[in-house]
Structures are given as structure tokens and as C-alpha cells.
Amino acid sequence: MTHELIIAGFGGQGVLSMGKILAYSGLTEGKEVSWMPSYGPEQRGGTANVTVILSDDSISSPILNTYDIAIILNQPSMDKFRPRIKPGGILLYDGYGIRNLSPRPDVRCFRIDAMDAAAEMQNDKVFNMLILGGLLRVSPIVKLENVLLGLKKSLPERHHKLLPMNEAAIRRGMEIVREVV
Amino acid sequence: MSDEIRLMKGNEAIAHAAVRYGVDAYFGYPITPQSEIMETLMAEQPWETTGMTVLQAESEVAAINMVYGGAGSGRRVMTSSSSPGISLKQEGISYIAGAELPCLIVNVMRGGPGLGTIQPSQADYFQTVKGGGHGDYRLITLAPASVQEMADFVALGFDLSFKYLTPAMILADGIIGQMMEKVVLPPFRARRSEEEIVQESPWAVRGKPAGRSRNVITSLELDPVAMEVNNLRFQARYRRIEEEETRYETFMGEDADYLLIAFGSSARICRKAVELGRAEGLKLGLLRPITLWPFPSEAIAGYAAGVKGMLSVELNAGQMVEDVRLAVEGRVRVRHFGRLGGMVFTPDEILSAVKTKFELKV
Numbered sequence: 001m002t003h004e005l006i007i008a009g010f011g012g013q014g015v016l017s018m019g020k021i022l023a024y025s026g027l028t029e030g031k032e033v034s035w036m037p038s039y040g041p042e043q044r045g046g047t048a049n050v051t052v053i054l055s056d057d058s059i060s061s062p063i064l065n066t067y068d069i070a071i072i073l074n075q076p077s078m079d080k081f082r083p084r085i086k087p088g089g090i091l092l093y094d095g096y097g098i099r100n101l102s103p104r105p106d107v108r109c110f111r112i113d114a115m116d117a118a119a120e121m122q123n124d125k126v127f128n129m130l131i132l133g134g135l136l137r138v139s140p141i142v143k144l145e146n147v148l149l150g151l152k153k154s155l156p157e158r159h160h161k162l163l164p165m166n167e168a169a170i171r172r173g174m175e176i177v178r179e180v181v
Numbered sequence: 182m183s184d185e186i187r188l189m190k191g192n193e194a195i196a197h198a199a200v201r202y203g204v205d206a207y208f209g210y211p212i213t214p215q216s217e218i219m220e221t222l223m224a225e226q227p228w229e230t231t232g233m234t235v236l237q238a239e240s241e242v243a244a245i246n247m248v249y250g251g252a253g254s255g256r257r258v259m260t261s262s263s264s265p266g267i268s269l270k271q272e273g274i275s276y277i278a279g280a281e282l283p284c285l286i287v288n289v290m291r292g293g294p295g296l297g298t299i300q301p302s303q304a305d306y307f308q309t310v311k312g313g314g315h316g317d318y319r320l321i322t323l324a325p326a327s328v329q330e331m332a333d334f335v336a337l338g339f340d341l342s343f344k345y346l347t348p349a350m351i352l353a354d355g356i357i358g359q360m361m362e363k364v365v366l367p368p369f370r371a372r373r374s375e376e377e378i379v380q381e382s383p384w385a386v387r388g389k390p391a392g393r394s395r396n397v398i399t400s401l402e403l404d405p406v407a408m409e410v411n412n413l414r415f416q417a418r419y420r421r422i423e424e425e426e427t428r429y430e431t432f433m434g435e436d437a438d439y440l441l442i443a444f445g446s447s448a449r450i451c452r453k454a455v456e457l458g459r460a461e462g463l464k465l466g467l468l469r470p471i472t473l474w475p476f477p478s479e480a481i482a483g484y485a486a487g488v489k490g491m492l493s494v495e496l497n498a499g500q501m502v503e504d505v506r507l508a509v510e511g512r513v514r515v516r517h518f519g520r521l522g523g524m525v526f527t528p529d530e531i532l533s534a535v536k537t538k539f540e541l542k543v
Contacts, residue, residue, distance in 0.1 A: 023361060027188050035188075035361035039214060039299070061453035062360050062446075065527035 001056050003141045004064055006081050008049035009073025009097065014128030017154065018071075019050035021132065024150030025142040026054035036062040047076055054141060069139060071131060073097050090139055092177070094131065101180075110138045112177040118169075126169035133173020144170070185365050191331040191357040194364050195261070195287060196221035198335035199233075203372040204285075205256035206234035208247040212263045213299040214355040215289035219261070231372055241266040245273030245286075252282035253398035255378040255385025257339055261287035263355075264305050265296055267313075274348060275314025279400025281384075281415075283342035285335065286320075287351045289358040290496075292523030300523025301355030303445060306500035309352050310474040317412055319419045321349040321426070322473040324444040328362035336367060345422055346384075347415075352473060354496065356446035356525065428471035429480050433459065437466025439535055440484050442505055443494040444470050446525075451494050453528035458535065465535065473501070478508035485512040490539045494531055495519045514539070 005022070009015045016037050026033040036051045051067075053059050069090045072078045074097040085091055087106040096115035103109075114130035136144055151166055189197070196218050199207060209219045219237060227233035238244035244260045251258035262270065267288045277284055290305045292298035309322050321341050323334045331353060338349040379387055386396050402408040433455055434440060443451040448469040458465035468484065470477050484491070491513055493502035502517040509515060518534035520526045526534075535541065 020361070023188055027186070027363060033188065033361075033363060036356065037359060039355070039359045059362075060456060061450040061528050062356065062362075063450050063525055063527060064453075065529040 002059075003054045003069065003139075004067050005052045005054075005069045005071065005141075006049060006064075006067045006084075007052065007071040007073075008047070008077030008081055009094075011046045011048040013048070013073050014125070015048045015073065016050050018128040018132050019052045020154045021147060021150045022052050022054070022142065024153045025146045026150075028146040028149050028153075029142060031055060032057065032059050034059045034062040047074070049077065049081075069135070069141075071135060073131070075099055092131070092134055092138060108138075109180045110134065110177055111180050112173060114173060114176075117172055117176055121169065121172065123165065123169075126166060129166045129169035130173035130176070133170035133175075134177035135173075136170065137174040137177050138179075187364050187366060188361050189328065189364055190217055190359055190361050191325070191328045191353060192217035192289065192359070193221045194328050194332040194366070195335055195351070196225065197366050198332040199259060200225055200227040200231060201367050201369045202336050202339060203231060203257065203370045204233055204259055204335075204339070205372055206236070206247075206251050206258045208236050208238050208244040208251070208258070208260050210238055210241045210244050210262065210266060212266045214291055214301070214358050215261050215263045215287065217358070218287065218289075231369075233372065241269035242273065245270035245277075248284050248286075249273055249277050249280070249282065252277060252284040253280065253386050255373075255382040255387060257283075257285075257343075257373070259285040259287065259335075259339075261289070263289050263291045263299075264293050264302070265291075267305065267308070271308075271314040273314075274320065275316050275318060276400045277348050278314070278318035278320070278415075279316060279411075280398050281346045282348070282398065283339070283346055284348050285338045285342060285351065286348060287353065290352065290354040292521070298523035299355070301446060301525055302496050302521075302523055303354055303447060304497040304500070304521075305352065306473065306495065306497060309350060310476070310504075318415065319347070319422070319474055321345070321347065321422060321475075323349065323351050324471060324473050325351060325353050325357055326445050326448045326469060328357070328360065328364045331357060332364050332366055341422075341426060343382075345418055347418065347422075352445070354446050355523075356449075423475040426472060427475040427477050427479075429477035430469050430471060431480075432467040432469070434466035434468060434484065436464055437484075437487075438464040438489050439466070439539060440488045440491045441465060441467045441494055441531070441535070442470070442481065442491055442501070443467065444473060444501065447494050447496055450526060450528055451531055454494075454531035454535075457528055457532050463532075463535070463541070465532075470501075476504050476508070478504070481505055481508040482510070482512075485509040488513060490514040490516065492535055492538060493517045494526070494534070496525065497521065
């Protein structure tokens with residue numbers, strides 16, 4: 001089984017670290033993993049994306065043209081990656097960042113209002129964890145317990161006091177994601 | 182899960198492998214996309230554990246000349262940079278080759294020419310395997326295609342370099358440097374002691390004991406008769422390396438109609454293109470040179486009679502393709518496909534290129 005994901009949004013939204021947590025989670029489950037960022041001069045506000053592959057077999061290309069799952073956090077990324085989701089794939093997007101959503105009947109589409117939920121939790125920084133929770137709900141490609149382990153591994157020890165808050169955000173994300181028909 | 186399986190970037194793997202190999206010193210100057218090498222070394226603080234020196238030099242030129250000095254004293258020394266910085270080091274590399282010294286140089290290539298971009302490229306192939314610096318020298322060139330190979334080639338590069346007393350380069354690119362994958366790091370080994378260096382590297386400058394003449398480290402020889410003798414010695418060494426150290430691997434090459442030839446990250450992307458092609462009935466195969474010099478010419482020539490065409494797939498405008506053509510001597514059609522300046526092809530684009538370049542109706 002192989003899962004090919006793209007996570008795309010603005011720099012500062014936690015796109016790369018969300019991908020890293022998924023990669024660590026896959027590692028914990030004994031999978032082959034690759035994490036390939038669109039590194040560049042981009043910082044907060046610029047576009048950022050990361051290709052994450054989790055597989056039971058060895059991974060050939062870390063660069064892909066189509067994806068099983070696209071997690072889209074802003075409009076430019078939606079325009080770029082929506083056509084590149086495989087038929088039967090999954091599109092998960094944040095409701096706040098997306099204005100135009102042209103339909104793709106061959107793809108299951110999910111909306112999560114993570115920006116709003118982060119504001120409710122009075123913490124912008126858990127935005128990506130809400131999204132991650134949404135993903136785990138609609139496509140449990142890794143087990144929640146391993147995500148929590150992955151989170152612990154990818155966070156420096158000095159930030160481990162933040163783990164409960166991140167876990168709460170993941171669980172909240174699982175609650176608020178909904179399918180768009 | 183074994184403790185030794187880690188998830189890290191290729192650049193980080195190089196740094197960890199260097200400490201574990203018992204490297205004596207790293208000299209570098211920061212440049213994207215390879216800055217994590219020195220950042221990781223600085224964070225690891227190996228001077229506290231193995232005694233390894235990690236120094237940010239004032240420039241790339243200074244760093245390569247520190248490597249020259251360190252290598253002359255028999256130490257295991259290395260530097261790393263990315264394309265524009267590697268250009269700056271070329272004079273030093275030629276001197277080190279001329280002085281018959283071992284060292285490891287890492288180039289994590291980015292798009293050029295000039296300062297170019299910071300995105301992945303393989304456009305320094307010519308520079309690396311055809312000279313770069315002046316004079317008739319060769320650079321042992323290893324092309325890693327995974328984070329694991331980034332770690333493994335540190336040891337391989339040093340081993341070959343010390344075996345043949347000539348510099349070695351790891352020629353990587355921004356993809357392999359920046360991507361994270363699983364890696365098993367090598368075990369720790371000790372740095373060489375003073376006694377071991379004197380014994381194993383008797384040419385090293387470690388102070389002159391009574392009873393032997395001075396060791397002299399230089400690339401200068403003003404007598405052309407003597408300089409020709411030096412050059413003949415270098416050439417004999419290069420022939421030996423070509424005979425004994427050529428490395429490559431193949432993927433589904435046995436029954437292939439069309440052979441892709443690619444190194445480093447391009448080989449990874451090609452592997453997927455081979456799978457996509459096979460899925461639609463197009464018999465593709467892949468040959469990946471692991472050493473770019475020495476180049477696996479014989480292996481490639483061995484496929485010339487059996488395939489209908491060869492496609493050299495590179496992140497440049499067509500460099501390795503020249504060596505493929507030299508290898509097959511006109512016996513089979515050889516084409517090139519590339520993206521330039523930091524743009525990267527996808528597996529689909531490579532598959533389309535095979536069809537277009539060989540006029541296949543699929």
C-alpha cells in the first residue's frame with residue numbers, strides 16, 4: 001500500500017512540519033517514507049508545499065505528478081494541485097483560504113474550517129494540527145497513536161509541554177471535518 | 182523499530198556520517214541548498230566527542246585551502262558547498278589532485294550558471310568529471326540517489342580517496358540534500374591516532390624524524406621532464422581506478438526496449454517513469470551510474486545491441502549524454518531529456534519524452 005500526498009499552502013501555516021509529523025508517524029509504523037519540500041526563498045506568506053509518501057514498498061520518485069491525497073490551504077495551491085489528484089483520490093481543504101472550488105466529481109472532497117477552529121482555541125499555531133486531525137478522520141493512513149508518537153519525535157524536547165494542546169487540536173480536527181457533496 | 186533507523190535530510194546524513202567515520206576536520210562556508218551540513222555539524226559539536234574540528238571559513242577558497250593543508254598532514258578532511266561555491270574551490274581541487282592528496286568534497290548542486298537559483302540541478306556534471314580545475318586530473322565522483330547513500334558515500338569517498346591518494350567528490354543535488362528519508366547511520370569509529378597516520382600515510386607531513394628525508398607536499402614541479410613523469414603516474418592511477426572502481430546499478434534492464442540512463446535524484450524519478458511505462462506495455466529499463474567518474478561505459482555499451490534507444494535523463498541541457506554517446510560509439514540512438522535552471526521533471530514528463538524522442542505511437 002502506498003499513499004502519495006501533497007500538502008500545500010502559505011509559508012507559516014505549518015505545511016512542512018505537518019508533513020514531517022506524518023513522515024515520522026509512518027516511520028513508527030515501519031513504513032518507507034519520503035518527505036520532499038518545495039524549499040526555496042519562500043518564508044511566511046509565500047507558497048510552500050511538501051510531497052509526503054508513505055509506503056510498504058521502497059519508494060522510487062520523491063517527486064510526483066499526481067497524488068492520492070491533496071491537502072490544500074490556499075487558493076493558489078488549489079488552482080495548481082486540484083487537477084493533479086488521482087481519480088478516486090481525496091481533496092481536503094481549509095474553508096477560510098479557498099474562494100473558488102470548481103467541482104471534481106471523481107474526487108472525494110472534504111472541508112475543514114481549521115482557521116476558525118484555531119481562532120476558537122485562541123491559538124493560531126494549532127492550525128496545522130487541526131488539519132492533520134481532519135486528514136486522519138477522512139483517511140486514516142497512519143494510526144492516531146503513532147501520530148502522537150511522531151509529534152513527540154518531531155518536536156524538540158523543550159516544546160514537549162505543548163503536546164497535550166496539539167493532541168487536543170488533532171481530536172478537534174477529527175470532529176469538525178465534513179464531506180462536501 | 183531499531184534505534185539506528187532515523188528520518189533525516191540528505192545533508193544531515195552527510196554530517197552525521199562524517200562524525201561517525203572519524204573525520205578529523207570539516208571546513209566550509211554556508212550556501213543553500215547544503216547549509217544543513219555545517220549546521221548539523223555545529224549542532225552535534227563533535228569537537229566535544231570525537232575531537233573533530235568544524236570551522237566556518239571566511240570563504241570557499243579559504244575552506245578548500247584548509248582542506249589542502251589538513252590533507253597534507255594526513256588528516257581525513259572534507260568540505261562541502263553548492264555549485265557557485267564549488268566553482269570557487271576549483272583551483273584548490275586541482276592543487277590537491279596535483280599534490281596527490283586524499284580528501285572529500287561535497288557538491289549539492291543548484292541551478293546555474295552564475296548565482297542562478299537555489300533549486301535542484303545536475304548542471305555541474307561537466308565541471309566535475311571533465312576537469313573543473315586546470316590540468317590533466319580526474320575526480321572520483323560518487324552520485325548518491327538516496328539519503329542512505331548520502332551517509333554511505335562519506336565512508337566510500339574517503340576510502341577510495343585514501344586508497345588512490347586523489348580527491349573524491351560526492352555529487353548530489355538539492356533534492357537529495359533537502360529530502361528526508363529513512364537512514365541507518367554507520368557505527369562510530371575512532372579518528373586515526375598520530376601513530377596510525379604516520380604508519381598508514383607515510384607521505385604525510387607530521388614532522389621529520391631522524392633517518393629519512395623530508396616529506397614535501399606540492400603540486401609545483403618546474404622541470405617538465407619530471408612533471409611528465411608525475412603526470413604518467415597520475416594517469417596510471419586513473420586507469421587503475423577505471424578498472425577497479427566503476428559502479429552502477431540497473432532496474433528492469435534485462436528485457437528493456439528503451440534504456441533510461443540517469444544519476445542521482447533523476448534516477449529516482451526515472452525509476453517511477455519505468456514503472457509507469459511498463460504499466461502501459463512500454464518496456465523501459467534504467468541504468469544508474471553510481472560513479473560518474475569512472476563512468477560505466479562498458480556496461481552501457483553492453484546494452485547497445487539489445488535496445489532500440491537510450492535516453493539520458495538529466496537536470497541539465499545535455500552533459501552526461503555525451504559520455505553515453507562515447508560509450509556506444511554510434512551503435513544505438515541516444516537522446517537527451519532535461520529540465521533546466523532548477524526546474525525538475527516529473528515521472529510523466531520523462532515517459533512522454535521517451536515517446537516523443539523515439540517517435541513511439543502509444
